[in-house]
Amino acid sequence: MQQRTLSMIKPDATQRNLTGKIISKLEGGGLKIVAAKMLHLSKQQAGEFYVEHKDKVFYNTLIENMIAATIIVQVLQAEDAIALNRKIMGSTDPETAETGTVRKDFAISMQKNSVHGSDSVESAAREIAFFFNEDEIFN
Ligand code: ADP
Numbered sequence: 001m002q003q004r005t006l007s008m009i010k011p012d013a014t015q016r017n018l019t020g021k022i023i024s025k026l027e028g029g030g031l032k033i034v035a036a037k038m039l040h041l042s043k044q045q046a047g048e049f050y051v052e053h054k055d056k057v058f059y060n061t062l063i064e065n066m067i068a069a070t071i072i073v074q075v076l077q078a079e080d081a082i083a084l085n086r087k088i089m090g091s092t093d094p095e096t097a098e099t100g101t102v103r104k105d106f107a108i109s110m111q112k113n114s115v116h117g118s119d120s121v122e123s124a125a126r127e128i129a130f131f132f133n134e135d136e137i138f139n
């Protein structure tokens, strides 16, 4: 069954002109882009997006990194898109990310790890609605 997930290309990657290379990996791995936009998040938006992490020690750094420059947000569609996107992204820490993943090839650190991807059906629904109206998503 076709599924949708939210992807973000984070400021550390847009600042290093890695947007195209990252999109290449996502599309090459079988994910279809069905919505896309460029944004510069406000502190309030970033804080709300990452509200699940508000009590973590890394929260403030995470927010600062997310508002440092523009981001690209995309809705990606495929069979099992949520897990497929996470696989193409690689693990949160680039040190342990698998060969050929976005984070292995491009991330600088755990804090500057180049991409975000939804981690469940529930978070995908919340995160897609956070950035896109239904009429901005195509098939
Ligand atoms: P993921 O992005 O892989 O889903 P999490 O949802 O756990 O990871 O964390 C959100 C983001 O917060 C990560 O992508 C990373 O940038 C940052 N982060 C997570 N854990 C840490 C940590 N221990 N130290 C610093 N930053 C972290």
Ligand code: MG
Residues within 6 Å of the ligand: 117, 119
């Ligand atoms: Mg997460």
